[in-house]
Amino acid sequence: MDNLSPKAQAGVLIVFLILIVALGYFMIFKDWYRQIDATRTQINKVEVDIRRGRALQAKINEFNRQINDLKQKLAKLKVIMPSTLEAGKLYGNLNRMANDNQVYIVSIKAGKKTATDVYTELPYQMKLRSRYNDVGSFFANLANFPKILNVRDLSMKKLKAENSKYSLSVNCLVSTFIYNDKTDMDEETGGAK
Secondary structure, rough: OOOHHHHHHHHHHHHHHHHHHHHHHHHHHHHHHHHHHHHHHHHHHHHHHHHHHHHHHHHHHHHHHHHHHHHHHHHHHHOOOOOOOHHHHHHHHHHHHHHHHOOOOEEEOOOOOOEEEEEEEEEEEEEEEEEEHHHHHHHHHHHHHOOEEEEEEEEEEEOOOOOOOOEEEEEEEEEEEEEEEHHHHHHHHOOOO
């Protein structure tokens, strides 16, 4: 190498350095780069999984919020839905409200219970005699009753007798709804399963 010109020596040195770097790359750095690429791929997969997990967590949080909202609504409905015991007192409550409003109950008959998964409807067919304003007050009291009472199939007919205390004949179906809670169901069946 001594008999080469300085430019040639520099060229040989550069070629030699390039060979060392290429050899080092293929022997050492190539595996490192391969490991780095594999690690980056794993990191990308983990980041995708994290994004999916965060999206699922957001959905779970939303579902939990909805469940809590529904539980609060159910708690409010339970307050206004009578228990089985309270529903058993409905007949007495209807009599008391009728007497308070000077409405005469001609007949009151319990109808067929209609059960769903959530509630059971307890209907009462009522025939009433009353004056017009008094029956209005009676229905206002039903509307303001602290538990759910539903009035439907309402029909009113003017009575023909002029000398009667009452001027109207009223027929209606008054229903209440019982929440089908497991504890209420156990009370009805005597704890039998």
